[in-house]
Amino acid sequence: MDEKKKQFATAYRGLVDSVNGHVVRGWCCVESGENCDVHVVINGVLCLKLPAIKERNDLKKLEICHSGGGFEIDLSSFLRNGRNSVLLTSPNGSQLVNGRFDLESGFFSAGEKDWVGSVRAKICQNKAIGIYGDLEFASNPTKGSVFSKIIQVLGLSVVKSNSERAFRSIWFGAPHMPRLNAPEDCINYNFKDNTKSFIDKAHFSVFGRSVCVVDFDEKEKYVVKSEANAAHDGVTVMGSELKGLDLSGKTVQRIINNRSSEDMVCDIRVPVIGKIIPLVYLKYRPVSNRFSNTNATSVISMTDTVLSGEEQEQILEFCSRINLEYGELDVLRDQDTGEIWIVDANNTPAGPPNGLPAAERQLAAREISIAFDRSFLGGQEHLLP
Known part of the structure; x- marks a missing residue:
């Protein structure tokens, strides 16, 4: 049975417990007790697949869900100005109980x-x-x-x-x-340049290693992205398939293991203001959605907690080499080696990131x-x- 048929054959249940301002709380799980994702549809667009993994003692006591099952999300970052139609469903598209409602919002x-x-x-x-x-x-x-x-x-x-x-x-x-x-x-x-290949050359000059790949191993997986900034169009491809692809306007990069758990990845968003890195954002999203810009959740962290003093100096040196005085960087930390990789630079950043309270x-x-x-x-x- 393929994944789509399996999804529709699975029974789910769930409930929206409360909507307080723009914060939505509830639970969702498979009928047999395993946790799952909640799909958040706003104004007819699927904006987020939110893992319902928050522990809920009430669900355990009632033997509804063995582990996790709960969710809590601030939807402020996803809302447009005015009235927004919100729908929360299980993975098969079934509406959660109390899962349809409207939210009013301005940009703030x-x-x-x-x-x-x-x-x-x-x-x-x-x-x-x-x-x-x-x-x-x-x-x-x-x-x-x-x-x-x-x-x-x-x-x-x-x-x-x-x-x-x-x-x-x-x-x-x-x-x-x-x-x-x-x-x-x-x-x-x-x-004057933030294409992926230009960014990678500057990265190599500072860190001595490249994320962009020219020689491919047929048995390895790579990610193919647009050369342009902020396209969020990454696609995972086997090395054996690359020879048959039209790579004009694209770049091929190694896949950095930035998993924070088995099912989630973590991107580090680094604002650079002159010679100051005032804070960093940690942006979490499901592995299946890793190359998008839709976060399951985001948090602020103190710079020194996430980046060492040497790494901060390297980031500022990188910005100096590409002449970026104000902007934000996308940084990944490889969980296998502990190394950081700068994969994108933006001089006109939008934000703060969606999913941030x-x-x-x-x-x-x-x-x-x-x-x-x-x-x-x-x-x-x-x-x-």
Whole structure:
């Protein structure tokens, strides 16, 4: 019996216990007692396959699920502005009890709107930032860039790129695009390439090893990705199959064992602000969904907890070689060797990552904004209100 037939032959049961704000709690399992995934469909689109692996003593006592079965997810990051239709199902598409409901949202939750408005630092209220490139994506909070949150938290004014009022300016567009009249002291002015092969050359110059592969072992698995940034189109391919593929515009990379458990992988998202790495995000998703950008859950961690001092120096040296002054990196830690691998760099990051609880998104915006002020706007050590 193939996987699809097996899925539909399996009986599931589950329940949404509560919806509190944008946080949804409940349980789901196979009728025979094994845990499973919960499918989260928002506005008709499957956004997330969430492993129901949270331990629930009530399920054990009632002999409903032997291990795990529970789930809890903050859906804030997945919601569009306005009313959202939410459906939670078992893997075979059956709706969970209480699994259909609506959620209202702006780009920020109501609590975040209040919070962002309350932490604007007075020190930046008279400073303006000039934006070259995509001003709308950089400054409009509904478009989702991290930089739009920096503008709000610091209370910066946004001015036309060539305005004399600009205290500093930033290039905010695709690296290969011409800089037009941007001054050379513009942030990220010299960051002009983030293709996978370029990133890998810089990685090799710092770490002495490459993630991109030219010579293939027919018995090994590789991942084929677009050369372009943020495509999230990775496909696993056997080495024996690569000769028959059209690899124009693609790159072939080794598969890094970044599993955090048997069923989950962990990506490390590293914001770099000048010479500061204010925090890191740990993004978890199922192995079956490892090359997507939809996370089962995300958390913030202190930089020193995740990266050694030497690794932080290597990351900053890597950014110096590709001329990235502001942006975020995708980093994987190989569980077999303990080594880190930088696989992508983004100068116009969106975020914070989906799956991150609202309180942690607020903390991230705060810390990144402080780092930006210190790195580029002359800010000193200070606390936002």
